[in-house]
Amino acid sequence: MSASITVLMSGNEAIAEGALRAGLKFYAGYPITPQNELTAYMAEHVPLVGGVFLQSESEVAAISMVYGASAAGARAMTTSSSPGISLKQEGLSYIAAAQTPVVVANVMRAGPGLGNIWPAQSDYFQATKGGGHGDYRMIVLAPSTVQESLDLTKEAFDLADRYRIAVMILSDGMLGQMMEGVTLPADREPPAPVAKPWALTGAAGRGQNIVRSLFMERDGVEKHNLMLQRKYRRIATNETRLEAYRMADARAAIVAYGTMARIGRSVVDAMRGRGVKVGLLRPITLWPFPAKEIARFSRKTRRLLVVEMSYGQMVEDVRLAVDKKAVVHFYGRAGGGIPTHRQVERELTRFLVRKK
């Protein structure tokens, strides 16, 4: 293990560096703001670690290239921002069905449509509920710091291989552009190779391997779906993550992820400084959603303020989790606007004095 160093990097660069440290061997991407630094970083560094960088003709092609590279056994990734991620949904559905492990990052910007290049969290539904066709899931990880952008991306490759699933890093334009100190080993040490007996390597000394999503037999697709659902349940049991911050005696909690959780944390600290007992619940996995954990906290902390850079997406999962046993209030802005510290504090203060 080499010595640790601390370097200044942007959230976008941290995602790229995390992938390189996970042994990334293939990257395909198409330019889109606000994630262009990520692709440029890959263009610079992927060839240096013996991998392949490819600027694709489209997002549709990029995700299909990644599907191919991953089916051939390589750790593979593509990244984009909201409109580009919409184009990748076709490939993500095939990847889910064919069970090839890939990592995708979405540095979210404002939509719908072309929207603008400012940060947003409006792709939560798309990331966690499907996006492409069919019954499938991706593991969705939501970093809230630059350090976490690196750490979670690196880990995403392990999760992808372990479960043969697509893992999405859900960042946003704010977190992607922000620069912070990141501590990491000085050298890029290649990870231990993962055995992939299902991969396409040429049928030498074994039977034919087929990577597929078509099942023509009468009950073939249903059986395949039931197998996928069992896998998703296993992931939900093993991989759900939530950070609880200053929750021990909290009367109310902010529920937020990513960039919004940073603002939520500073609101909690400020109000705690004045003796107001509030806390923060920060889902790190958006799928699997930490529903049981939030439900458990809501039995003591009866007021939950969900704050998002959207018009209310994750709040639906929080409401389902607490099942009307706690009061859930929502505050959000999207379209480039970010709820400020002051606005979130005002909402939480009103919520605390409001009759249920």
Added chain:
Amino acid sequence: MAKSYKRPRSLVDRATHYCPGCGHGILHRLVAEVVDELGLREKVISVAPVGCAVVAYNYWDFDSIEAAHGRALAVATGIKRVRPGNVVFTYQGDGDLAAIGTAETIHAANRGENLTVIFVNNAVYGMTGGQMAPTTILDQKTATTPRGRSVKDEGYPLKILEMLALLDGVAHAERTMLISPKEVLNTRRAIKEAFVNQVAGKGFSIVEVLSMCPTYAGKSPADAMRWVGEDLAKTFQPGRLK
């Protein structure tokens, strides 16, 4: 007496799902023969298209992957770039390669990806029920051109092979037919060359094979074959373009 005409090792012994007179059976066999002849069975990775040949891997005994409709060459690019020592080929129909996958086709060719492409042009969408293909010829009746393809409404049949031959990244572009033993052997030769090119690292090789779909041509297998030779081949002239 020794048996001289045998099933190729790479071809699986099973009943066909293709219609009587369909060209896929002949072509699957030719690919299997060439793969065996070049000793590539343990190295080859095929990319199946969306269309009637989506289950080509049921007939071939080597590694295979299904691509989404039109994405075969993007998928093949990903595979070949991380496994340059393998031999990767796509097997695509006209809708896959020349309509929904046009961008993937042109850009993979232009990058000079070291891949082999078997492009099956039968001028119709078979799996979905006989709709117009980008290569449907003028006046040809299909489910979506019931009065025949017209220049005014549908434009001209797309000569994508001619377009691809213009690109610097393309090493070999050739159009062949399956309408006689002679033409079948010529197709086999072209396919072999397209694989040999890849092994030699020469870059993008594509063989467009004019094929028969008697079912949606509304013809007997023999008439469908004649139609390919007499009508389809007028618009899409066989021969080597590059």
